[in-house]
Amino acid sequence: MVASREVQLKSFPTGNMTEENFELATVQVPSPGQGELMVKNLWLSIEAGMRALLHEGDAHFGFGKGKPVRGFAVGQIIQSRHPRFPKGGYITGLCNWQEYYISNGEGMQIIDPNLVPVHHYLTVMGAMAATAYFGLLDVGRIKAGETVGVSAAAGSVGSVACQIAKLTGCRVVGTAGSDEKVDWLINELGIDAAINYKKVDDLQEAMGAACPEGIDVYFDNVAGKSLEAALEVMKPRGRILACGTVHDYDGGGPAGPANYLQITQKRLSVQGFSVLDYMDRMPEYLSRMSGWITEGKVRSRETVYEGIENAVAAWIGLFQGKNIGKMLVKLGDPDKVE
Amino acid sequence: MVASREVQLKSFPTGNMTEENFELATVQVPSPGQGELMVKNLWLSIEAGMRALLHEGDAHFGFGKGKPVRGFAVGQIIQSRHPRFPKGGYITGLCNWQEYYISNGEGMQIIDPNLVPVHHYLTVMGAMAATAYFGLLDVGRIKAGETVGVSAAAGSVGSVACQIAKLTGCRVVGTAGSDEKVDWLINELGIDAAINYKKVDDLQEAMGAACPEGIDVYFDNVAGKSLEAALEVMKPRGRILACGTVHDYDGGGPAGPANYLQITQKRLSVQGFSVLDYMDRMPEYLSRMSGWITEGKVRSRETVYEGIENAVAAWIGLFQGKNIGKMLVKLGDPDKVE
Known part of the structure; x- marks a missing residue:
């Protein structure tokens, strides 16, 4: 015993x-x-x-x-x-x-x-991180040159999403909740812009300024208020990858965006997905990710x-x-x- | 003058x-x-x-x-x-x-x-009604045998959506706001089930009972509370056609569903669309719709x-x-x- x-x-x-x-x-x-x-x-x-x-x-x-x-x-x-x-x-x-x-x-x-x-x-070698990989590449089919927004960008999934989107040649803009996180995202992970949503008066305005041409693909870990801001900044026909709704998990209130109408008006797509559907492709993920880690291209x-x-x-x-x-x-x- | x-x-x-x-x-x-x-x-x-x-x-x-x-x-x-x-x-x-x-x-x-x-x-020959046609057939790609939910089913777009889905061989379930509308939907338009959302205590339960196997495609004119009920009844990988958000047009409050998380958990897709993108195909629509009207298959x-x-x-x-x-x-x- x-x-x-x-x-x-x-x-x-x-x-x-x-x-x-x-x-x-x-x-x-x-x-x-x-x-x-x-x-x-x-x-x-x-x-x-x-x-x-x-x-x-x-x-x-x-x-x-x-x-x-x-x-x-x-x-x-x-x-x-x-x-x-x-x-x-x-x-x-x-x-x-x-x-x-x-x-x-x-x-x-x-x-x-x-x-x-x-x-x-x-x-980075876990199934949760693989969510970022399959979400961006398989569900979102991101392409070099596109602008990718990531919420909770300094989190475990978000930070991997940021790095994979950069490796794909995208412009990457993340939101996070502290200056230390913003600093890490920009200076260590090399993303193009990061916003401390707790310090800006108007998140939509800040996201708009960081994405002057709009967001093509939004990797959404949060929903709620940050999604509301993103909906206003999305390009027409933009793709939203509905990965999670951290906003409402722990008593944060309804996760649905008040300006849901933007989905219709901008012809956006929202696609829910789960890494559980990609378990048979985990060997592919582990192989690519271990390569990236070894080459110093992805940091944990x-x-x-x-x-x-x-x-x-x-x-x-x-x-x-x-x-x-x-x-x-x-x-x-x-x-x-x- | x-x-x-x-x-x-x-x-x-x-x-x-x-x-x-x-x-x-x-x-x-x-x-x-x-x-x-x-x-x-x-x-x-x-x-x-x-x-x-x-x-x-x-x-x-x-x-x-x-x-x-x-x-x-x-x-x-x-x-x-x-x-x-x-x-x-x-x-x-x-x-x-x-x-x-x-x-x-x-x-x-x-x-x-x-x-x-x-x-x-x-x-029925107008561009707004064509929203139902292009939404169901082009965006939603409905197939015979699928269950199609329609909100505001007795409205101008919803009633056309109901009829086109029936003509495609789908099981059709609509929601509407009066017994007279429900009666019209079932007895005149021939849809499979209709719910007076003002009379049921629990819309989700009523929709679940009307769609025991779940909803494949939800033609959403309303968003808000009725979408919340539908999200709970959607089949995994169901498709939501985001046509409109009547719920919030006239001061009804936020249109985003509180249970937005269901989109991720069930791997649903939400696709916004507009008939304005189909103006070049209006001749196709007018030709098919005038045929259906002449044959008595669609009623206005x-x-x-x-x-x-x-x-x-x-x-x-x-x-x-x-x-x-x-x-x-x-x-x-x-x-x-x-």
Whole structure:
């Protein structure tokens, strides 16, 4: 038996979630049975989208009151009675927010620690980052010379979207919530313009000034007010890639833009999509992205909280914009395996 | 000189428009000069979409304080000094809400009074009705067997959309605002189900019951609350044809759906479009539609107000749902022409 701390959902949040909605508990994890493995979680992926699943009566992916919070993680196999998952190896997948757990391997992917640092499988090499790749290239079919707008541009998906759009030869304009983020986007990631939406009086005006010819493709992670501004700046027949609605995930109010009429008047398209439809093309993504990382063309940046006791703070912090790049919680270092 | 009454815009409405926003004036219309014609308006087309243009500082199509209201009309040429527009002929196009006017013919189409009654060029043979045709067949690419939802189904565009979708072999479900409209949709136009949204407690539930397998294509004239219900009932990868947002035209509040997130979660597409992009294909439309009318496959229904002094009441009435089918104002009968 191994003692393992886990984050449990005590109550479904209404409006902004708080520490009171969660509880840290300690459970005893038994040894793995035949066909099972014990995993030591090293990194938890903190994701905005998971907040959207946290609704009473409408919970998905195993969320429930009194149950552990669910999320993507990277862990190390520290015991194994499963032939496909050797002890010492690293895996990633959807699991619970736990320090240790038993798995039968279903839905878990083995990852290569020699290709990139293992936590990159939750950042630029992760499925969430692949959202940017498939969204821009497959759904949006962006072309060199087009102007691409990205909301939550300094976030985990947005920052990858910015970099892929630049690599494609687009003019890229991002919005973010701090001067530090704006600085990073422009000076480190090399995008063409970035706007601190908290500092401008009129976001539409600022976006219009940054995109004098309008936006061809808008990679939308947020919806709500920032989408309203973007709709006014879109070119006729522009394409909006509806990736997410961070605006309303954590009690931010309705995500639909008040000026929805612009969609009709400008003949815009809005296309919802999910990376879950591209899982069969993840090898293509991993191959291209690892190449870009190796060549120094894509950078990963993380904001790291330490310890499972700070996982909820990290999640809450995500909605307060405390992350630059990917928000992660580091649970521990890998065990030495003989 | 001919005395002609006209409806002028006195003030831009805020919220619901009222009679006080308009003024009936009498002006003297001179005889046509060389290359001009005098038109006697017979029918005014009352349109929801025109209300969206009536915003101070954001007026289009010639709207302005102290100026005549603009709109589509059918008129008779009663004097002509223009070789292409013979006296006695009928024309349609965008003009002022006037009993008589002088035109140089620009932007006006000659119509054939022998093909269908002339007011049909503002109803099923009009460009607004063609919105339904190009929206469903070209943008939406509806196929036999699909379920098509139509909002404002008893309106001028919606009722044509319902009939074209039925002719294509679709299952058609419409929403409308009175039992009389529902009865007309089901018993006269032959659609599969119709819902009086004013009488149901839960529109989403009612739409779900009427579309047990979900909606493939939603022809949206309204946006707002009815779109929210439809989003919950859409099939994954469903297509939303964003034709209009009647919900917000006349002070109804933001048109964007609160549950915009459904677009991402269900991978829906929303495509804005305008019939103005299909003007070169109007001959195709007129040919098919006149065939359908002749064969009795498409029916036109009008709600008619009489006299230019009632044009504003008709426009206000449109937003109160007082029309079944097309709202028209009849200004007069054609002159006898020797």
